[in-house]
Amino acid sequence: MQPSDNDTSIRQASLExxxxxxxxxxxxxxxxxxxxxxxxxxxxxxxDDAMREHDIRPAQFSSLVVIEGYPGVTQxxxxxxxxxxxxxxxxxxxxxxxxxxxxxxxxxxxxRSHGIFLxxxxxxxxxxxxxxxxxxxxxxTQALSEIxxxxxxxxLRKIYAPAxxxx
Amino acid sequence: MQPSDNDTSIRQASLExxxxxxxxxxxxxxxxxxxxxxxxxxxxxxxDDAMREHDIRPAQFSSLVVIEGYPGVTQxxxxxxxxxxxxxxxxxxxxxxxxxxxxxxxxxxxxRSHGIFLxxxxxxxxxxxxxxxxxxxxxxTQALSEIxxxxxxxxLRKIYAPAxxxx
DNA sequence: GATATATAGTTGAGGTTTATAACTATTTGG
DNA sequence: CCAAATAGTTATAAACCTCAACTATATATC
Numbered sequence: 001m002q003p004s005d006n007d008t009s010i011r012q013a014s015l016e017x018x019x020x021x022x023x024x025x026x027x028x029x030x031x032x033x034x035x036x037x038x039x040x041x042x043x044x045x046x047x048d049d050a051m052r053e054h055d056i057r058p059a060q061f062s063s064l065v066v067i068e069g070y071p072g073v074t075q076x077x078x079x080x081x082x083x084x085x086x087x088x089x090x091x092x093x094x095x096x097x098x099x100x101x102x103x104x105x106x107x108x109x110x111x112r113s114h115g116i117f118l119x120x121x122x123x124x125x126x127x128x129x130x131x132x133x134x135x136x137x138x139x140x141t142q143a144l145s146e147i148x149x150x151x152x153x154x155x156l157r158k159i160y161a162p163a164x165x166x167x
Numbered sequence: 168m169q170p171s172d173n174d175t176s177i178r179q180a181s182l183e184x185x186x187x188x189x190x191x192x193x194x195x196x197x198x199x200x201x202x203x204x205x206x207x208x209x210x211x212x213x214x215d216d217a218m219r220e221h222d223i224r225p226a227q228f229s230s231l232v233v234i235e236g237y238p239g240v241t242q243x244x245x246x247x248x249x250x251x252x253x254x255x256x257x258x259x260x261x262x263x264x265x266x267x268x269x270x271x272x273x274x275x276x277x278x279r280s281h282g283i284f285l286x287x288x289x290x291x292x293x294x295x296x297x298x299x300x301x302x303x304x305x306x307x308t309q310a311l312s313e314i315x316x317x318x319x320x321x322x323l324r325k326i327y328a329p330a331x332x333x334x
Numbered sequence: 335g336a337t338a339t340a341t342a343g344t345t346g347a348g349g350t351t352t353a354t355a356a357c358t359a360t361t362t363g364g
Numbered sequence: 365c366c367a368a369a370t371a372g373t374t375a376t377a378a379a380c381c382t383c384a385a386c387t388a389t390a391t392a393t394c
Contacts, residue, residue, distance in 0.1 A: 027236075033211055036323060038250065039203055040200070041250065062195055087383090088381080111390085112389045114343075142329070143329035144326065148325070153197060155311065155322070158315070159209055243370085251352095254375095277360080278360060280372080
C-alpha cells in the first residue's frame with residue numbers, strides 16, 4: 001500500500017532507503033519491563049538447557065526447592081509462596097507425584113489439606129538440580145562479576161519483596 | 168493417602184504439625200531466574216495498570232517505540248530488534264494498523280518488504296505512553312533509589328546484551 | 335447439634351500466547 | 365530462465381492462564 005495523496009497521516013520520512021540493522025539507544029532500553037523480559041529470556045534459556053536432561057520446568061524446580069525446605073508444606077502455602085494460583089499447584093504437584101518425586105499426605109488434623117513431601121528420589125534429584133541451576137545462572141551471567149550478581153539479586157528482591165529489606 | 172508401612176520413600180518428618188506461612192530463606196531466593204520472574208511480574212503488573220486506559224500491551228508498546236525511533240523499519244528488523252519471531256510481528260503490526268497507530272508501506276526497492284511508519288495518531292499516543300511507562304516503572308520500583316534503578320538497568324543490559332558493555 | 339459460612343483442593347471451559355511449519359511473492363545469482 | 369534465498373503471511377497445534385464452579389471438610393452461630 002502506497003501512501004496516497006489524501007492520506008496525510010504518516011510522517012514524511014524516507015520511504016525507500018529505510019532499513020535498519022539491530023537497534024538500540026531507544027527509550028526502550030531504559031524501561032525496566034523491557035530489560036527484565038530480555039534478561040529473563042536469556043536466563044530461562046540457559047536454565048532450560050541445563051534442565052532438559054531431567055525434563056524439569058522452572059515452576060517444578062521452584063516447587064521442589066520449597067518442598068525440600070519445608071517438608072509437609074500445604075498446597076495453599078506453596079501457592080502463596082510461589083505467587084501462583086491453586087489450580088496451577090494441583091497440576092504441579094500432580095506432575096511431581098506422577099514422576100515419583102513427591103507425594104501428598106492427607107493431614108490428620110485438618111483433613112482438607114495435604115502436606116507435600118519429597119520422596120527419596122525427589123531429594124536426590126533436587127540436590128542435583130540445585131547445583132545445575134547454580135551453574136546455569138553463572139553461565140547466563142558470565143558478563144557479571146560475583147559482586148554484580150549479588151547486587152542484582154538484592155535489587156530484584158527489593159522490587160518483588162520490598163518489605164523484607166533484602167540486603 | 169497415609170504413608171503406609173511398606174512405603175519408606177518419604178523422609179521421616181512431622182506429619183501433623185507441618186504447615187507454614189509465607190516462606191523465604193531458601194536457595195530459590197538466590198536463583199536469578201526466580202528473582203527475575205518475580206520482579207518482572209510486579210513491573211508488568213504496574214505497566215498493565217498504567218496502559219489499561221489505552222489498551223496497550225507490552226509488545227505493542229515496544230513496537231511503537233522502535234517504529235518511532237526508526238521510521239520505516241522493516242518487519243524483519245523489528246522481529247530481530249525485539250527478539251520475537253516473524254509471525255508475531257505480523258499480528259503486532261496488524262493490531263497497530265487496525266487501530267490507526269501505524270501503517271505498512273511497501274518498499275519500492277525491494278517489494279518483498281514493508282517499511283512501518285507511525286501515523287500522526289500513533290506518534291501522539293507513543294509520546295503519552297512513554298511518559299506513562301516511565302511513571303509506572305517508578306511506581307513499581309519505589310523501593311529503589313534512582314541510583315539503584317540505573318544500576319539495575321545496567322546489570323540487566325549486561326546480561327541480555329553483553330557485547331555492548333552497557334554503562 | 336443443625337445450619338450456615340469458610341477453606342483446601344480439584345476440575346473444566348474459554349481465551350491467550352507461542353512455536354512450528356507450510357505457503358506466496360519477490361529478489362538474486364548462475 | 366531456473367534455483368535458491370528472503371520477507372511476509374497463514375494455519376495449526378501445543379502450552380498456558382484465568383475464572384468459575386464443584387466436592388469435601390472444618391468452623392461458627394443459633
